[in-house]
Amino acid sequence: FLSLSLQAKMSRPVQAQRLEGIDKNFWVDFVKLAATYSKANLGQGFPDFPAPDFLTEAFTRALSGGNHMLHQYTRAFGHPPLVKVLAQFFEKLLGRDVDPMTNVMVTVGAYQALFCCFQALVDEGDEVIIIEPFFDCYEPMVKMAGGTPVFVPLRPNPPKDGKLMSSADWRLDPAELASKFSERTKAIVLNSPNNPLGKVFSRGELGLIAELCVKHDVLCISDEVYEWLVYDGKQHVRIASLQGMWDRTVTVGSAGKTFSVTGWKVGWVVGPDRLLQHLRTVHQNSVYHCATIAQEAVAQGFQRELMLYGKPESYFVQLCKELQQKRDWLVQSLDGVGMKPIVPEGTYFLVADISQFKSDVPGVPSSDEPYDYRFAEWMVKNKGLAAIPLSAFYSKAHKKNYGNFIRFCFAKEEATLKAASDILQKWKQEKTS
Amino acid sequence: MFLASRIFCCRGIRTGQLRTDLLSRSIKHSVPATMPFRHKNTRRIEGLDSNVWVEFTKVAADPSIVNLGQGLPDISPPSYVKEELAKAAAVDRLNQYTRGFGHPSLVKALSQVYQRVCGRKIDPLTDILVTVGAYGSLFSTIQALIEEGDEVIIIEPFYDCYEPMVKMAGAKPVFIPLRCKNDGNSASSADWVLDPAELANKFNPKTKAIILNTPHNPIGKVFTREELQVIADLCIKHDTLCISDEVYEWLVYKGNKHIKIATLPGMWERTVTIGSAGKTYSVTGWKLGWSIGPEYLIKHLQVVHQNTLYTCPTPLQEALAQAFWIDYKRMDDPDCYFYSLSRELESKRDRMAQLLKEAGLKPVIPDGGYFMIVDVSTLNVDLSDVDEKQPYDYKFVKWMIASKKLSAIPLSAFCGPETKKQFEKYIRFCFIKKDSTLDAAEVILKNWNK
Numbered sequence A: 001f002l003s004l005s006l007q008a009k010m011s012r013p014v015q016a017q018r019l020e021g022i023d024k025n026f027w028v029d030f031v032k033l034a035a036t037y038s039k040a041n042l043g044q045g046f047p048d049f050p051a052p053d054f055l056t057e058a059f060t061r062a063l064s065g066g067n068h069m070l071h072q073y074t075r076a077f078g079h080p081p082l083v084k085v086l087a088q089f090f091e092k093l094l095g096r097d098v099d100p101m102t103n104v105m106v107t108v109g110a111y112q113a114l115f116c117c118f119q120a121l122v123d124e125g126d127e128v129i130i131i132e133p134f135f136d137c138y139e140p141m142v143k144m145a146g147g148t149p150v151f152v153p154l155r156p157n158p159p160k161d162g163k164l165m166s167s168a169d170w171r172l173d174p175a176e177l178a179s180k181f182s183e184r185t186k187a188i189v190l191n192s193p194n195n196p197l198g199k200v201f202s203r204g205e206l207g208l209i210a211e212l213c214v215k216h217d218v219l220c221i222s223d224e225v226y227e228w229l230v231y232d233g234k235q236h237v238r239i240a241s242l243q244g245m246w247d248r249t250v251t252v253g254s255a256g257k258t259f260s261v262t263g264w265k266v267g268w269v270v271g272p273d274r275l276l277q278h279l280r281t282v283h284q285n286s287v288y289h290c291a292t293i294a295q296e297a298v299a300q301g302f303q304r305e306l307m308l309y310g311k312p313e314s315y316f317v318q319l320c321k322e323l324q325q326k327r328d329w330l331v332q333s334l335d336g337v338g339m340k341p342i343v344p345e346g347t348y349f350l351v352a353d354i355s356q357f358k359s360d361v362p363g364v365p366s367s368d369e370p371y372d373y374r375f376a377e378w379m380v381k382n383k384g385l386a387a388i389p390l391s392a393f394y395s396k397a398h399k400k401n402y403g404n405f406i407r408f409c410f411a412k413e414e415a416t417l418k419a420a421s422d423i424l425q426k427w428k429q430e431k432t433s
Numbered sequence B: 001m002f003l004a005s006r007i008f009c010c011r012g013i014r015t016g017q018l019r020t021d022l023l024s025r026s027i028k029h030s031v032p033a034t035m036p037f038r039h040k041n042t043r044r045i046e047g048l049d050s051n052v053w054v055e056f057t058k059v060a061a062d063p064s065i066v067n068l069g070q071g072l073p074d075i076s077p078p079s080y081v082k083e084e085l086a087k088a089a090a091v092d093r094l095n096q097y098t099r100g101f102g103h104p105s106l107v108k109a110l111s112q113v114y115q116r117v118c119g120r121k122i123d124p125l126t127d128i129l130v131t132v133g134a135y136g137s138l139f140s141t142i143q144a145l146i147e148e149g150d151e152v153i154i155i156e157p158f159y160d161c162y163e164p165m166v167k168m169a170g171a172k173p174v175f176i177p178l179r180c181k182n183d184g185n186s187a188s189s190a191d192w193v194l195d196p197a198e199l200a201n202k203f204n205p206k207t208k209a210i211i212l213n214t215p216h217n218p219i220g221k222v223f224t225r226e227e228l229q230v231i232a233d234l235c236i237k238h239d240t241l242c243i244s245d246e247v248y249e250w251l252v253y254k255g256n257k258h259i260k261i262a263t264l265p266g267m268w269e270r271t272v273t274i275g276s277a278g279k280t281y282s283v284t285g286w287k288l289g290w291s292i293g294p295e296y297l298i299k300h301l302q303v304v305h306q307n308t309l310y311t312c313p314t315p316l317q318e319a320l321a322q323a324f325w326i327d328y329k330r331m332d333d334p335d336c337y338f339y340s341l342s343r344e345l346e347s348k349r350d351r352m353a354q355l356l357k358e359a360g361l362k363p364v365i366p367d368g369g370y371f372m373i374v375d376v377s378t379l380n381v382d383l384s385d386v387d388e389k390q391p392y393d394y395k396f397v398k399w400m401i402a403s404k405k406l407s408a409i410p411l412s413a414f415c416g417p418e419t420k421k422q423f424e425k426y427i428r429f430c431f432i433k434k435d436s437t438l439d440a441a442e443v444i445l446k447n448w449n450k
Helices: A026-037 A053-064 A080-094 A109-121 A138-144 A174-179 A203-216 A273-284 A292-307 A315-337 A371-383 A396-402 A414-432 B002-010 B015-030 B052-060 B079-089 B104-118 B133-145 B162-168 B196-202 B225-238 B295-306 B314-328 B337-358 B392-404 B435-446
Strands: A104-107 A127-132 A148-153 A185-191 A219-223 A249-254 A267-270 A340-342 A349-353 A405-409 B128-131 B151-156 B172-177 B207-213 B241-245 B271-276 B289-292 B362-364 B371-375 B426-430
Touching: A026 A371, A053 A292, A053 B079, A080 A104, A080 A267, A080 A292, A104 A109, A104 A273, A109 A138, A109 A185, A109 A219, A109 A249, A109 A267, A109 A273, A127 A138, A138 A148, A148 A396, A174 A203, A185 A203, A203 A219, A249 A273, A292 A315, A315 A340, A315 A349, A315 A414, A371 A405, B052 B392, B079 B314, B104 B128, B104 B289, B104 B314, B128 B133, B128 B295, B133 B162, B133 B241, B133 B271, B133 B289, B133 B295, B151 B162, B162 B172, B172 B196, B196 B225, B207 B225, B225 B241, B271 B295, B289 B295, B337 B362, B337 B371, B337 B435, B392 B426
Parallel strands: A127 A148, A127 A185, A185 A219, A219 A249, B151 B172, B151 B207, B207 B241, B241 B271
Antiparallel strands: A104 A267, A249 A267, A340 A349, A349 A405, B128 B289, B271 B289, B362 B371, B371 B426
16 A cells, blocks of 8 residues: 655644643553553552453353344443442432432443533533542543632541551541632532542541532532442441432442443443433433443343342452452551551552652652652562552642652452562562662 | 331341431431522533434334334344454453553554555554544544534534534534435435535635535435545635544445545545444444544544543453454455445345335435435325424324334434425435344335325
8 A cells, every 4th residue: 555645734723722731641651651561560440350250241141142232222321221220229328219210320431420520510610629639530521621620638647656547547627628619619529439548438527528518509529439349347428328418419430340340331320310411411412322231241240239238249248358358468568568558448549658668769760750650660660560659649739749659459369469569578678688 | 218228237238337328318308408409501511402312212112113213233243243242251351441542452453454445554553543432433523623613514414413512512513405416306315415616605714624424324325536525625725624424434335435535635634534333343332433543633532532431341342353353354355244234235225215115205215324315295294283393304203103103213303403494304214124124114114005
């Protein structure tokens, strides 16, 4: 074939202004780095162990079942068996009626659910409160919707008795939080259990947020993708179940996190019809339908879990137990080498303070980038251990404040966690020798 | 509710959870919602909530109705396509995230297929974006490149999402209709043409893009090289983009050739070409599509994508990649699915046309795609007593569903406000249907006048 010479491009600026300031994405670079260098990848948040058999079997059954219409469009707002079982689940969890057709919508992962929330509910000039550290997509999504992100940090309160810090020690200052609410505040984004810290907001903390939402008539976008990963007998409280909150909350969930199938990209929103109707409008004008077969299999997965709810054979119970053990193992590994882990109450992430560990680390080049970015990049290139710098989860203005923390994902097979531990041990020995 | 909570308790729920349920339920009942609700929809979606499909797919879901409405195949996808998906689902790592802008093996396969078709080098990483269906590609393209103050030319009739997507991006749709050459007596989709002078008048300094759909839904028109050249000349003259929706690219019937406007001189650098796995492989439920174009345009679509859904499902992309390799290797062979599906559909097209004629209807024979529009005015069905403000074709289709148990889609769903009158005597049938469905349609059509 011919390789044609470069023809004239469009002479005027071509991209829309809504893309301004949101073109950089940290993951694109870090995923590439991890793919190239890592021997133990505890960076990006996905399990490296297999998805549960009952779920992959459901997928296979759907394929071999002879109903080839599963390869065609299903209902745009969610495959009927899936929205039905989600409604059943959330009815029990929230203690109220949940209509599968109007109170539930299926999306392409929780990511697209968040996109629909912002596009449906945030207009130019609206302010949206984001709690730092935050899953990094909230900020560009708010901006793309023309909104103004307003940040409020979780502040570390180190325990006085020299114990390891817990994610519970990172808290909002109530007065500081209240000061962020203004006439222009449209919504607050809540993420509990929180990525990256692993914080599980207590009923009291949620009550405070709820009070402010009600007082200022503000919406709550509640990202609860890690809702099933809560440790030490703690409880995940759903803010939509608090007084005055159902009518103003959109709750986001994820099959990827619930069933360890991040690559299936099935998510959902649950909320009142008068908010979800607007998300449906965005959805029908952006992707319209989600893939059918994955929805069919996830529906069957949920049907199984509904029957086994609370029982020891429930995947939610088993996964949680397994991950708690992995958490504890990683906590010990890190503590053993002088990285100070912040013990997470939930999720499969763990943040560690590297300020003591780093002091002997040679060769980390200096630049304008936050220290933890440089550290994480150096670590993956030179030690083959991938982790994510915590400042990736902060707004530009606050990145420098938290330059001594990195985030590990522990939803990994024993072999991966052991490889990570070996790398750390060896590294520590190199430092001390 | 209380019974449910006791059952819940027996299932071993932590008592804390149970207390929460009971507590929150009691709160719910004691606090009525009296506050006026100020949270309306955002400006960008104002007026975009209604949708022809939501209305008509519900109506046609009744299994006793022969559904020739919504464009989805009821034929099976080829078996190797289904097998590849089964194989992909068995590989652990394929159940986790893949590369955001497109699974590596898929973008590689797409670049090979389209390099061959286009006769130019296509970089899999920079010139391609994989999206959730062609629908997702249209959205990414429009969000990336269109904004308030822009005008976008849309050719009528049009796939209905173009208008709301352009509006959601804050821009103004400018419509231009295809007009029937022979005074309304149309036997073929080729009779429907753009008036070059009329088209030229639609371009002005605000025009950011024109949306082209070839082969065309709903008419089935396959734009000729000369027709594409007219559009291309205007794009170059006015420095506008071309968004080329080519989802039916493989479905062209004898005597016709699908030409990619991006291959015309001066057009590669200003065109985003959109394709669809759903239409290529009869798997609409996989919702995979792609945008192909020059890096400096595609990179903006990638920015939209990374801020909207980030990645598409992995196992489906892997299966699609494998299916593409199978057909890429036999692109010189008539058994290649790209060509065999087209042949299969041509005979269905001919059968459908015959049945419609025998019932006294006037079908417009499509040169491509899997839809056929039909002039129903010849039947003189009087619906003036139906007291809805809807256009004639909406009323006709609803009447036909209720009284004949046959569904189609009204054509005015695909028109801007000014042209609804021009198209309201047409309805659209989909013929990518298995023989038994067409047999059932035949029975209805043969008995139409009885």
